[in-house]
Amino acid sequence: xxxxxxxxxxxxxxxxxxxxxxxxxxxxxxxxxxxxxxxxxxxxxxxxxxxxxxxxxxxxxxxxxxxxxxxxxxxxxxxxxxxxxxxxxxx
Numbered sequence: 001x002x003x004x005x006x007x008x009x010x011x012x013x014x015x016x017x018x019x020x021x022x023x024x025x026x027x028x029x030x031x032x033x034x035x036x037x038x039x040x041x042x043x044x045x046x047x048x049x050x051x052x053x054x055x056x057x058x059x060x061x062x063x064x065x066x067x068x069x070x071x072x073x074x075x076x077x078x079x080x081x082x083x084x085x086x087x088x089x090x091x
Contacts (some may be wrong), residue, residue: 004037011039017085025076 002010011032018029018041031042050069054061061069080086 008034008039015041017083020083021080023076023079025072026079 015029015032021028027046028044029041030044033040033042053069
C-alpha cells in the first residue's frame with residue numbers, strides 16, 4: 001500500500017491533468033472530492049466499451065469499424081501525448 005500522502009499527491013496530479021483534457025474520445029472529469037479518507041472522481045458516463053461492441057456483434061468487426069475505432073483510440077492517445085503524458089495502462 002502507498003502512504004496516504006503519496007496517494008493524495010497522485011490523486012491531485014491526476015485531477016489537474018484530467019481537468020485540462022478536452023477531447024471527444026476521452027471521458028471528462030466533472031468533479032473530484034475526498035470523503036472520509038477516500039478519494040473520488042465524478043466522471044462522464046461511458047456508453048459501453050470496445051469489448052461490449054465486439055461481443056455484441058458476435059463476430060469480428062468489419063474493416064471500416066476497425067479503422068474507425070483505431071482512429072478514435074489513436075486520436076485520444078495523440079492528444080494526451082501532446083499534453084505531456086504517456087498512457088501506462090494500455091491493454
